[in-house]
Amino acid sequence: MLGEYPIQGRGAAEIAASVERAVGAGELEPGRHLPPMRELAARLGVNPNTVAAAYRTLRERGVIETAGRRGSRVRAKPATTGREQLRVEVPAGVRDVAEGNPDPALLPRLADAFAAAAAHGDREPVLYGHDPVEPELARLTRAALDADGVPDGPVAVASGSLDVIERVLAAHLRPGDQVAVEDPGWGSVLDLVPALGLRTVPVGVDDEGPLPADVRRALRAGARAVIVTDRAQNPTGAALSATRARELRSVLADHPATLLIEDDHGHGIVDVPLRPLAGVTRHWAFVRSVAKAWGPDLRLAVFTGDAVTVDRVRGRQRLGPGWVSRLVQRAVVELWRGGAVDPLAVAASYGARREALVKALAARGVPAHGRSGMNVWVPVPDETGVVARLLHAGWAVAPGARFRLGSPPGVRVTVSALTPRDVVPLADAVADAVRPSPARSYG
Numbered sequence: 001m002l003g004e005y006p007i008q009g010r011g012a013a014e015i016a017a018s019v020e021r022a023v024g025a026g027e028l029e030p031g032r033h034l035p036p037m038r039e040l041a042a043r044l045g046v047n048p049n050t051v052a053a054a055y056r057t058l059r060e061r062g063v064i065e066t067a068g069r070r071g072s073r074v075r076a077k078p079a080t081t082g083r084e085q086l087r088v089e090v091p092a093g094v095r096d097v098a099e100g101n102p103d104p105a106l107l108p109r110l111a112d113a114f115a116a117a118a119a120h121g122d123r124e125p126v127l128y129g130h131d132p133v134e135p136e137l138a139r140l141t142r143a144a145l146d147a148d149g150v151p152d153g154p155v156a157v158a159s160g161s162l163d164v165i166e167r168v169l170a171a172h173l174r175p176g177d178q179v180a181v182e183d184p185g186w187g188s189v190l191d192l193v194p195a196l197g198l199r200t201v202p203v204g205v206d207d208e209g210p211l212p213a214d215v216r217r218a219l220r221a222g223a224r225a226v227i228v229t230d231r232a233q234n235p236t237g238a239a240l241s242a243t244r245a246r247e248l249r250s251v252l253a254d255h256p257a258t259l260l261i262e263d264d265h266g267h268g269i270v271d272v273p274l275r276p277l278a279g280v281t282r283h284w285a286f287v288r289s290v291a292k293a294w295g296p297d298l299r300l301a302v303f304t305g306d307a308v309t310v311d312r313v314r315g316r317q318r319l320g321p322g323w324v325s326r327l328v329q330r331a332v333v334e335l336w337r338g339g340a341v342d343p344l345a346v347a348a349s350y351g352a353r354r355e356a357l358v359k360a361l362a363a364r365g366v367p368a369h370g371r372s373g374m375n376v377w378v379p380v381p382d383e384t385g386v387v388a389r390l391l392h393a394g395w396a397v398a399p400g401a402r403f404r405l406g407s408p409p410g411v412r413v414t415v416s417a418l419t420p421r422d423v424v425p426l427a428d429a430v431a432d433a434v435r436p437s438p439a440r441s442y443g
Helices: 012-025 037-044 048-060 111-123 135-147 161-172 187-195 212-220 242-253 307-319 326-337 343-363 383-392 420-434
Strands: 064-066 072-074 155-158 178-183 199-206 225-229 259-263 283-289 301-305 375-379 410-414
Touching: 012 048, 037 048, 048 064, 048 072, 111 326, 135 155, 135 301, 135 326, 155 161, 155 307, 161 187, 161 225, 161 259, 161 283, 161 301, 161 307, 178 187, 178 212, 187 199, 199 212, 212 225, 212 242, 283 307, 301 307, 343 375, 343 420, 383 410, 383 420
Parallel strands: 178 199, 178 225, 225 259, 259 283
Antiparallel strands: 064 072, 155 301, 283 301, 375 410
């Protein structure tokens, strides 16, 4: 028995699945030690090698970690649980500024674009063996990348940014390799890396992007890959400045074997210029999703990279999904070509809300970050307490634990649902929530 949960199974896969189910259900809490391999093998009546294989599988899936003689234990943030579970239940009457969704009013209408794409498909059906990338989408993408200074490379399509990141990491790395990630950073990436059996190495972030000294330290310590958000970093809103990009290129130039993955998270919703890092290292990938500007349900991202990386990713795609629907690709072409979204107008709309909130918080003595995109990051002394107090005041914000490894606590506010009338009451509520509770005296 492990606490009240019995690990079960006769084969390695069954034993690993038993542990993984318990972690996912919360019956094995983060940090809980697992039995030594020989002890568990004797209890289950199996060969110790069977348990060793099960533990190896769990490590590769990011469920447990092993620290030498101290044994194996459930990871502090096991991939099985997922950071998306660290969310606030929003009761009726409470304003939800916790989700990272775009403003639906700023998204284009899709009916005409899909009708045109379907008509094209009726004239020219896509069949097995056809090119997986819509030619006009590749042309438009390459032209936009050229204009932004992204190095030349083949264009491919995947089902969103996270799909690209996963495929690129799997194409180059092996379980146990280290990946430098932003901290705070996108929670899905912080879950994905250990789920692939890789190890996260946190890199600090300020308003101008990842800290060069932290990136250098991570690479010198053996990190084989680094993931960088160019603009609208989630959750802080950071965007690479010209100076920061130059510093990071210098660091990467000293480590040319590093796999560089860039996520232009703010494509279509920001007006700060892109400062790409791509091309400094031998292997790289640069990805843009249509989710924030054109709609999350389109599930499409375009990417480029060095020829070897793109070829490996496309090869694995052929063995799995094959391709991203050309119908969806054609619809995106219709949206892009027809100017369905005005990026400058969208950027101005989010920028006005974001800057108004940051300014209102500053006026109340509360520092906040939000250089680009649709999120504002507020450092707080007591994350759990602030989230609870804001919920009581009628505002649901995202707990920073969804985005952190070792960085200080904070909360994320998504501004896409805010109106000008919301800014002052929200700023007042945040200021009250972060203020230390008055000391009580008892006579």
